[in-house]
Structure formats: structure tokens, C-alpha cells
Amino acid sequence: MTLYEIDEQIRNCIRIDEKSAVDTLTGEVIDLKQLDELAMERSQKIKNIALWYKNLVADARALKDEETAFAIRRKTAENKAEQLKSYLQTILNGEKVKDLQFAITWRKSQAVQIDDEKCIPAEFRIPQPDKIDKYGIRNALKNGESIAGAELVERNNIQIK
Template identity: 25%
Template sequence: MSTLYKLTDNYQHVLEIAEQLDPETLKDTLDGINDAIDDKAENTAKVIRELEGNINTLAAEIQRLNERKTALNNNVRFLKEYLQNEMEKVGKDKIKSDLFTVGIQNNPPSVYVENEKKVPLDYFVEQDPKLDKTLLKNALKNGNEIEGAELRQQRSLRIK
């Protein structure tokens, strides 16, 4: 495994096993490394950057594979429509070969709604109200006191 940063053996080992460990075991592994806090912070930051790079690489690969999947699905849909149209042109509903039986059949009935506003309310499902957290946050920021909600300031680590 090639890494962006030069890591000591201890932190290289942490990087190699990080994907397989649950957070508590990862913490225990890091706690077991006896380095000064400054060295531990720098080396842990290197491991974090390396893992973030892996995440970005995986995200790009997932996007590429999803795009490929979409293209293949589109081709399958096109080929099915093409074959159905060609069979309908020649008036065939079924073709048998050594490998496949290709047939055109009726699908179950489906509902097509031409104008939703004309459909009686009996056919609609009521939904629970949904909390608008952005509106709530802005109200709290403006000093409004709202029972059951409060603003909380969290802290998090930044690596620059």
C-alpha cells in the first residue's frame, strides 16, 4: 500500500487495519502507541488524510460505476423496446429458439393520473407534519425561545 505520507511502522499498521476495526478497537490501538502528544497528533492526522483520500477515491469509483450501470440499464431498455417493436411489426407475440423464448405479454393494469386535483380526497394519504429544522434554527438564532428545542454549539477537529 502506497501512502501519501511517510508513516512510522505503528501508524502504517493502523492505516492498514483501519477499515476492519470498529471505532473502539481503533481507539485502543492508537492509545497503545506510546508517542508524545505532538507526534501522535501529527501521525494520526496523516492517517486521517490517507483515509480521506481513500474515501474520495471510492466515491469517484462509485460515481463511475453508477454512471456505467445507468448506461447499461438504458441500453437494456432500448433493446427490449426495439425487439418488441420489431416483433409487433411482423405480428409475432412469441419466438422460440434453442436458448431463449421471447414473448410479448400484457402487464398488470396500472393507474395513470391525468389530473391529481380532480381525484377525490378519499384517495389521498394524510402525512405527519415534517419539522423544518432550518426555520427552527433561524428562529432560535433570532432569540426566540421554543419549547423542546435549543441551539447547541459543538466542537470538532480541523486538519489544515
């Protein structure tokens, strides 16, 4: 069931076709040519497309909320597992334990610990790529400053509510 009723002719513009540029995630492609050629009153077509858009936005929002909920549950489970592992490390203190259902063993490893980053020689530093502060440039341009290689352009963005 959808939030809005969308004309079946509009829905038919979604197709699965091996010969076309198919979205590899969903298998769907919107046939814009077929959408353009629909014999339907212009206002009805616009209404249906706008409602379809609103459906997709609502679906995407719901999916994002689910992703967030699953991410929280995953992180909670990971944290609990890490706490239990840390607890076992503390109480076993290197002791090996074997059972039919599990085995706890230990292996040695090495890790670098940095005590003072300022003392590390340049040859061991990884350079980061330059990043451009577009927000700062926008504010400077709005304040009348001239910046070579940048300009403030006005765009006309559609909003469907």
C-alpha cells in the same frame, strides 16, 4: 503505497479480532486503548494520527469517485437496454419470436393510471410523516425568534487538512 508515511506502531492499532467489536464490512477495528498507550512522543502520535486520518479521507474520496463513475456506467447500460427493449416492442407489436439464443414473448398485466390526483378520494391517499425544517428553524433562531422545543447550540468541530 499511502499518501503519507504513518508510523508502524499506529498501523498496528488496527486489528482483526473475533472477540472485539469488529467492523463487519472491513474486519477492522481501531483499538483506541492501544492507541492511547503507545509509547511515542505526543506530537509524533498526533502527527501520525492526523496523517492517517488524511489517508482515510483521500481513500474514501477516491472510492466515492469510483462509485459515481460505476453508477453512471450502470445507468447508461440500463438506459441503452431500455431503449432497445422499447424498440423491439415497437417493431414486434405483440409478435412472438423464438431462436436458439433468445425468446421474445408477451404477457398481459394491469396498471393504474392516475389522470387527476385531486379527484382521488382520501381513503386512497397515503399520509406522509411530518418532517421538520431544521434549516428554517435555524434561520428563525438566528433572527432572534423563540421556538418551543428548539434551541441553537454551538459546536466545536475538528477539521484536519
